[in-house]
Amino acid sequence: ANSLGDDLARILVTEAELKTRLAELARAIEADYSADEPPLLVGVLKGAVMVMADLARELRFHAEMDWMAVSSYGASTKSSGVVRILKDLDTEIAGRDVLIVEDIIDSGLTLSWLQENLASRGARSVRICTMLRKPDAAKVEVDVAYVGFDIPTDFVVGYGLDYAERYRNLRDVAVLAEHVYAE
Numbered sequence: 001a002n003s004l005g006d007d008l009a010r011i012l013v014t015e016a017e018l019k020t021r022l023a024e025l026a027r028a029i030e031a032d033y034s035a036d037e038p039p040l041l042v043g044v045l046k047g048a049v050m051v052m053a054d055l056a057r058e059l060r061f062h063a064e065m066d067w068m069a070v071s072s073y074g075a076s077t078k079s080s081g082v083v084r085i086l087k088d089l090d091t092e093i094a095g096r097d098v099l100i101v102e103d104i105i106d107s108g109l110t111l112s113w114l115q116e117n118l119a120s121r122g123a124r125s126v127r128i129c130t131m132l133r134k135p136d137a138a139k140v141e142v143d144v145a146y147v148g149f150d151i152p153t154d155f156v157v158g159y160g161l162d163y164a165e166r167y168r169n170l171r172d173v174a175v176l177a178e179h180v181y182a183e
């Protein structure tokens with residue numbers, strides 16, 4: 001068989017749990033910003049696509065979106081620590097409040113670099129919203145304003161998270177069976 005649900009060890013966070021938590025995060029974000037000056041949502045391709053789509057629609061203010069693509073992992077499961085801009089913002093962010101939207105913070109290398117990069121462009125504020133975080137995998141401390149779930153260091157896929165570009169369209173977050181990446 002070659003189906004989406006194959007090779008999953010177990011479901012870690014269900015679609016329903018993601019949805020409930022996302023609504024809570026949206027209420028917290030609405031409370032922290034003014035509807036007159038909502039933040040620019042910056043999604044990090046490709047993993048953040050699902051959380052961006054869901055968060056933006058959950059917010060009750062105008063949610064302007066922009067995207068960056070950075071490279072840190074490639075097809076491997078290990079973080080190289082190298083961050084390279086593959087696609088930059090279309091938006092000038094000097095003086096603006098920016099909210100980076102991510103699917104997961106693993107080592108923290110991508111986000112600590114990105115937060116500093118966007119701050120250096122003169123943004124008024126740069127906060128981070130991530131659906132998942134692996135506290136035990138942290139190599140650098142990242143100040144994260146909004147976190148959906150802290151999870152163990154298992155290799156997880158789904159809800160935007162991939163293994164070799166697969167499983168992103170899985171609705172839940174699941175632990176990948178070890179044999180898939182051990183080969």
Ligand code: PRP
Nearest residue numbers: 045046047073079105106107108109110
């Ligand atoms: C993953 C994930 C985060 C980053 C987190 O992206 O979506 O962006 O790694 O890792 P870190 O905290 O160790 O830096 P990836 O580089 O796999 O690209 P993708 O979003 O296109 O899958």
Ligand code: MN
Nearest residue numbers: 044045046047
């Ligand atoms: Mn990513």
Ligand code: MG
Nearest residue numbers: 047073161162
């Ligand atoms: Mg990836």
